[in-house]
Amino acid sequence: xxxxxxxxxxEV
Amino acid sequence: xxxxxALDQAYQQVEGNLVSDMNGEKVMLSxxxxxYYNLGQVGGAIWEKLQSPATVHEVVAQLTxxxxxxxxxxxxxxxxxxxxxxxxxxxxAV
Numbered sequence: 322x323x324x325x326x327x328x329x330x331x332e333v
Numbered sequence: 334x335x336x337x338x339a340l341d342q343a344y345q346q347v348e349g350n351l352v353s354d355m356n357g358e359k360v361m362l363s364x365x366x367x368x369y370y371n372l373g374q375v376g377g378a379i380w381e382k383l384q385s386p387a388t389v390h391e392v393v394a395q396l397t398x399x400x401x402x403x404x405x406x407x408x409x410x411x412x413x414x415x416x417x418x419x420x421x422x423x424x425x426a427v
Contacts, residue, residue: 326402328410329376331417333368 338415340408343386345427352380363423370421375400376414386427389415 338344351362359377361370372380378399382392393408400407418424 323401324399326400326407327373327375329373329379329414331376331414331421331423332371332373333421 338389338412338419339426340389340412343388343427344383344415344419344424345386346380346383347423347425350423361423363421365422368421370423379411379414380418383424 349364351364353360354377357374359372359374359380361372361380362368363370375396378396379392382395389408389411393404393411396402396407396411397404402410415424419426
């Protein structure tokens, strides 16, 4: 079972 | 302007950042800039893969094994994320 993907974002 | 990320260029973490896990998300303090960052869950996974030098291709190959995402979309998003890390001086090309 693959994990759910979330768009990676770098938040300052 | 964002720095260009090459798919076959290896990138690695820059030393001097304190990283903590907060509710599954990675939070980082840059000692150099005194800035706090939230990398999120997937961003944290990408960050971990850059402990040693890795190319975009290598990172994407690992992520598509672990996450429900197709290679092309994953590659585009990893490149954008790496551009952000480069801009902030958190990773370097090696």
